[in-house]
Amino acid sequence: MADTTGTPKGNSTHTEAPSGTEGDTSPRRSSWKHIGPGIVVAATGVGAGDLVATLIAGSNFGYTLLWAAVVGCLIKISLAEAAGRWHLSTGRTLFDGWASLGRWTTWFFVVYVVVWGFVYGAAAMSSSALPLQALFPGVMDLKAWAVACGLVGLVFVWFNKYAVFEKVMTVLVGVMFVVTVYLAVRVTPHLGDAFAGLLPVLPDEKDSVLNTLGLIGGVGGTITLAAYGYWVNAKGWTDTGWMKVMRLDNRIAYATTGVFVVAMLFVGAELLHSANVALASGDKGLVQLGDILEARYGTATATFFLIGFFATSFTSLIGVWHGVSLMFADFVARSRGRGDATGTQVASGERERSWPFRAYLLWLTFPPIVLLFQGQPFRLVILYGVLGAAFLPFLAGTLLWLLNSSRTPRAWRNGPLSNAMLVLAGLLFLVLCVKQVVDQPWADFF
Numbered sequence: 001m002a003d004t005t006g007t008p009k010g011n012s013t014h015t016e017a018p019s020g021t022e023g024d025t026s027p028r029r030s031s032w033k034h035i036g037p038g039i040v041v042a043a044t045g046v047g048a049g050d051l052v053a054t055l056i057a058g059s060n061f062g063y064t065l066l067w068a069a070v071v072g073c074l075i076k077i078s079l080a081e082a083a084g085r086w087h088l089s090t091g092r093t094l095f096d097g098w099a100s101l102g103r104w105t106t107w108f109f110v111v112y113v114v115v116w117g118f119v120y121g122a123a124a125m126s127s128s129a130l131p132l133q134a135l136f137p138g139v140m141d142l143k144a145w146a147v148a149c150g151l152v153g154l155v156f157v158w159f160n161k162y163a164v165f166e167k168v169m170t171v172l173v174g175v176m177f178v179v180t181v182y183l184a185v186r187v188t189p190h191l192g193d194a195f196a197g198l199l200p201v202l203p204d205e206k207d208s209v210l211n212t213l214g215l216i217g218g219v220g221g222t223i224t225l226a227a228y229g230y231w232v233n234a235k236g237w238t239d240t241g242w243m244k245v246m247r248l249d250n251r252i253a254y255a256t257t258g259v260f261v262v263a264m265l266f267v268g269a270e271l272l273h274s275a276n277v278a279l280a281s282g283d284k285g286l287v288q289l290g291d292i293l294e295a296r297y298g299t300a301t302a303t304f305f306l307i308g309f310f311a312t313s314f315t316s317l318i319g320v321w322h323g324v325s326l327m328f329a330d331f332v333a334r335s336r337g338r339g340d341a342t343g344t345q346v347a348s349g350e351r352e353r354s355w356p357f358r359a360y361l362l363w364l365t366f367p368p369i370v371l372l373f374q375g376q377p378f379r380l381v382i383l384y385g386v387l388g389a390a391f392l393p394f395l396a397g398t399l400l401w402l403l404n405s406s407r408t409p410r411a412w413r414n415g416p417l418s419n420a421m422l423v424l425a426g427l428l429f430l431v432l433c434v435k436q437v438v439d440q441p442w443a444d445f446f
Contacts, residue, residue: 034245036166037231038253041080043173044224044319046257048127048312051264052285057215058268059279061205063190065215066197069261072216075428077254078421079392080228082399082414084246087229088239089412094229095330097402106331108394112387113328116223117360119384121368124317125150127283131309134287143372149317154365157321158358161349162234165322172311176260179308184263186297187270194266210435217432222391227323234326234352240412271296283313322352325360332356382440389429389436396426 028034057065083094090097098105129145140148157165202208232246267289272279277292279285286309294302329351351357371377400422403414414422 028241028245032248032252035249035252036170037084037228037235037237037246038080038249038251039173039256040166040169040231040319040323041224041228041250042253042256042260043169043176043315044227044323045076045222045316046176046260046312047124047316048130048283048286048309051260051309051312052279052283053215054261054264055268055272055285055289056279057211058265058270059272059277060211061203062269062273063193063197063265064201064203065212066194066262066265067200068212068215069265070198070258071200073254073258073261075216075421075425076225076257077250078418079225079396079399079425080253081247081250082403082418082422083226083229083395084232084250085243085412086399086402086408087232088237088243088246089409090407091239093233093330093334094226095327096334097407098398099334100407101398101401105394105398106335108390109331112223112391113324113331113360114363115380115383116387116391117324117364118367119371119380120320121150121364122146122371124313124320125368125372127313128153128310128317130283130287131290131306131313134290135303135306135310146372147369149314150365150369153314153318153321154361157318157325157361161352162231162322165318166235169315169319172315173256175311176308176315177256179304179311180260180263183293183301183305183308184266186301187267189266189270193269213428213432217392217428222388223327224319224323225392226395227319227327230323230326230330234349243412321361321364325357325364326351328360329354329357379445382442382445385440386433386437389433392429393426393433396422396429400426 054069057069086092086094086097095109098109125146126142128149129142132145132149133140133142156168160168202212205211228250232242232249237246268279271277271289271292279288290302290306290309293305333351333354333356400414400419402408403412403422404419405413
């Protein structure tokens with residue numbers, strides 16, 4: 001994919017500066033030792049809800065939709081690559097690019113991060129609390145565990161820079177990886193049926209098209225895809241010399257995501273589909289799966305799974321706490337006339353120490369605690385659902401606009417494959433957005 005997404009022919013973008021100096025754009029060798037932001041985006045993007053959706057797809061349709069999970073990962077590779085390429089090729093942040101398209105992007109972003117962050121904070125804390133309550137029954141109730149998770153996430157992100165954050169995320173991803181692969185092997189998948197699931201066919205069920213589109217679009221992140229470019233800069237990758245490294249990093253990220261998705265689809269197909277067991281929707285479905293695993297394979301397997309469940313949920317929590325706070329800090333800097341900050345400034349940790357970064361951290365943590373105890377306001381939840389569904393069409397559409405215009409150096413503009421993938425992503429997420437809007441109980445909203 002790299003050769004068709006805007007890779008320049010020749011060395012017209014290279015400088016004469018020796019490798020490693022400021023302003024150097026000579027290409028670095030793509031190497032495993034450099035990867036990091038991709039692991040962060042994979043860990044943040046795959047939450048407990050994504051694993052439940054994949055489990056339910058496996059329980060309902062067996063291996064039939066395995067191909068859809070793979071296509072979903074390819075689409076997310078294209079979106080994250082485009083976000084990273086914008087940051088490296090222009091020296092500008094994604095929000096700076098959005099702002100150049102008109103004030104409407106600023107208004108959309110402001111409403112989105114305020115409403116989405118408020119409701120997501122409560123959801124993330126509850127998701128992280130569920131496995132802890134199951135692992136340590138009787139110690140604290142669910143709300144107390146949720147508050148504790150939120151406060152731990154706040155303290156961790158507040159006092160640590162990107163390098164420490166990345167290392168912790170890598171360890172938690174390792175836990176997720178081992179747990180999901182172990183479960184996939186434990187249920188003894190029928191590999192012949194699994195390979196047959198790579199053929200693009202639809203289940204013979206009502207609403208099979210929408211179910212398939214939901215699986216394609218539902219796994220691997222929303223706003224965290226946009227945060228990828230900020231993590232790339234925070235890593236210290238600030239120019240086109242890092243483009244090959246970024247692309248390798250991005251592919252590893254979504255290969256890892258693919259392993260999570262395929263493994264959980266195997267578990268759904270073998271453990272639930274064959275036994276005709278239905279899981280509850282939402283994060284509680286994973287607690288239910290823990291009970292099923294305990295009955296089938298024993299307490300040790302169930303405990304191992306709950307540890308992986310916690311790693312999955314908590315990486316999403318601290319990933320959003322860090323990545324979206326970086327985006328909010330960039331938004332505030334640009335609104336105050338300081339939006340031309342380069343990736344080098346981001347890498348120095350300046351934004352992680354800024355008051356807007358920490359203010360948004362507080363917004364993600366303390367107001368949602370109120371929701372935990374008072375219940376989520378009906379109208380706010382509807383707006384949260386609609387804004388969340390609208391973000392990925394917004395991201396795909398604006399990246400198409402930015403990366404095919406003079407805002408991007410000609411050598412790094414979209415190639416045919418990248419354009420095709422972004423158009424496909426935009427159409428897919430637009431359909432899912434319309435469905436989400438139509439399905440909302442608007443009659444009760446007013």
